[in-house]
Amino acid sequence: MRDGQVVKGVQFRDHVVMGDIMALAARYREEGADELVFYDITASPDGRRVDRSWVNRVAEVLDIPFCVAGGIRSVAEAEEVLNYGADKISVNSPALARPELIGELATRFGSQCVVVGIDSREEANGEYRVYQYTGDPDKTRHSGRLTVDWVSEVQERGAGEIVLNCMNQDGVRKGYDIPQLQRVRAGCSVPLIASGGAGAMEHFADVFHEARVDGALAASVFHTAAINIQDLKQYLRARQVEIRE
Amino acid sequence: MNATASNALAIVDGGGANIASLKFALARLGVAGELTTDAGRIRDAARVILPGVGAARDAMTRLRESALDQVIPALTQPVLGICLGLQLLFDGSEEADTDCLGILPGTARLFEADADHTVPHMGWNRVWQTPGSGLLAGIPDGAQFYFVHSYAVPVTDFTTGRCEYGREFSAVVERGNFVATQFHPERSGRHGARVLANFLELSPA
Numbered sequence: 096m097r098d099g100q101v102v103k104g105v106q107f108r109d110h111v112v113m114g115d116i117m118a119l120a121a122r123y124r125e126e127g128a129d130e131l132v133f134y135d136i137t138a139s140p141d142g143r144r145v146d147r148s149w150v151n152r153v154a155e156v157l158d159i160p161f162c163v164a165g166g167i168r169s170v171a172e173a174e175e176v177l178n179y180g181a182d183k184i185s186v187n188s189p190a191l192a193r194p195e196l197i198g199e200l201a202t203r204f205g206s207q208c209v210v211v212g213i214d215s216r217e218e219a220n221g222e223y224r225v226y227q228y229t230g231d232p233d234k235t236r237h238s239g240r241l242t243v244d245w246v247s248e249v250q251e252r253g254a255g256e257i258v259l260n261c262m263n264q265d266g267v268r269k270g271y272d273i274p275q276l277q278r279v280r281a282g283c284s285v286p287l288i289a290s291g292g293a294g295a296m297e298h299f300a301d302v303f304h305e306a307r308v309d310g311a312l313a314a315s316v317f318h319t320a321a322i323n324i325q326d327l328k329q330y331l332r333a334r335q336v337e338i339r340e
Numbered sequence: 341m342n343a344t345a346s347n348a349l350a351i352v353d354g355g356g357a358n359i360a361s362l363k364f365a366l367a368r369l370g371v372a373g374e375l376t377t378d379a380g381r382i383r384d385a386a387r388v389i390l391p392g393v394g395a396a397r398d399a400m401t402r403l404r405e406s407a408l409d410q411v412i413p414a415l416t417q418p419v420l421g422i423c424l425g426l427q428l429l430f431d432g433s434e435e436a437d438t439d440c441l442g443i444l445p446g447t448a449r450l451f452e453a454d455a456d457h458t459v460p461h462m463g464w465n466r467v468w469q470t471p472g473s474g475l476l477a478g479i480p481d482g483a484q485f486y487f488v489h490s491y492a493v494p495v496t497d498f499t500t501g502r503c504e505y506g507r508e509f510s511a512v513v514e515r516g517n518f519v520a521t522q523f524h525p526e527r528s529g530r531h532g533a534r535v536l537a538n539f540l541e542l543s544p545a
């Protein structure tokens with residue numbers, strides 16, 4: 096999301112407008128998406144409070160759960176988004192800046208609506224590190240944390256779900272980062288959602304079977320209709336992945 | 341169904357966020373719910389919904405502050421508990437060792453995480469029906485609903501929908517005018533909408 100429009104970038108850069116949010120929300124509801132995540136990518140880097148009234152309009156048409164991410168820095172901001180009708184809020188850069196935020200949100204709203212998004216990149220030495228402010232290429236920087244450490248800390252602080260976005264794979268459609276997701280899965284006892292890299296139906300089957308994630312998130316392949324959600328679900332069911340009809 | 345009067349449907353205001361999705365789901369069925377903690381409004385309503393997201397102890401504290409811990413068990417009109425609202429209808433919850441409303445016998449217990457079951461339990465799961473369930477009427481057996489919870493009540497004599505997540509638990513319970521779902525009907529697509537519609541068609545006392 097940027098300025099009320101749906102956009103998509105490649106490896107977090109060069110975002111292009113993909114369409115109107117309401118039309119897309121309704122389309123995904125009809126196609127059988129199990130959950131939607133809305134990232135307001137402009138929110139966090141610019142350091143401003145954003146108008147999130149679109150959440151209310153989305154909530155009015157959706158009858159599946161949805162999560163709002165981007166720039167939520169306080170209990171008050173989270174409460175606004177939840178009052179508008181979101182089921183979950185996802186925090187990323189603000190949690191890195193002030194990890195106590197996770198606990199404050201979990202105490203007030205319960206762990207089940209507190210998602211922590213983690214943007215993780217594999218470095219040249221093979222280490223996975225957490226990046227911050229990834230919505231803006233000019234501000235993106237290494238957070239000083241190793242991914243496995245941060246995954247463990249956010250769970251202790253009360254995160255109820257982790258979305259691991261593997262930056263090396265984002266938008267390039269070559270498959271999810273299975274080795275990284277396996278590594279994180281081993282230390283993650285809350286729901287783990289894979290993000291970044293989906294390009295073909297077999298990528299979804301692979302990530303469920305090999306990394307044993309609880310969910311797989313994708314954007315461009317659905318936005319562009321490269322993969323139809325109903326076809327994907329049928330494909331996954333045929334491969335013994337339990338998924339909503 | 342006559343749901344046009346202002347007190348047709350009261351939604352007990354538990355102080356939590358997350359009521360909008362329920363109100364929108366009811367609006368899609370043509371019903372406006374009134375969010376309230378007023379004992380009189382709740383007693384007079386044709387139907388009452390007890391939603392709940394958050395912690396059992398906080399929720400019970402808020403109900404007691406409005407004397408609703410006394411009012412709700414005495415209600416004779418259809419009452420629907422949702423998620424935590426289901427657990428509150430029972431004797432108690434392991435969550436902070438909380439005494440609940442005691443309308444149904446049983447205690448909500450924490451799920452234990454294992455290699456195949458993360459906690460909270462979040463996602464779409466199948467619900468297996470006991471024949472004759474009013475709340476699940478017209479819905480295929482084994483239909484999937486959306487769950488988000490860390491605690492669950494074991495299967496009881498009043499369980500009319502069972503779900504399995506590491507262990508079996510009550511997904512739907514019905515005892516007279518008190519009915520409840522552990523899943524979120526307002527976020528469970530068309531089957532969820534049918535559950536809400538079924539509730540709105542239960543005969544008032």
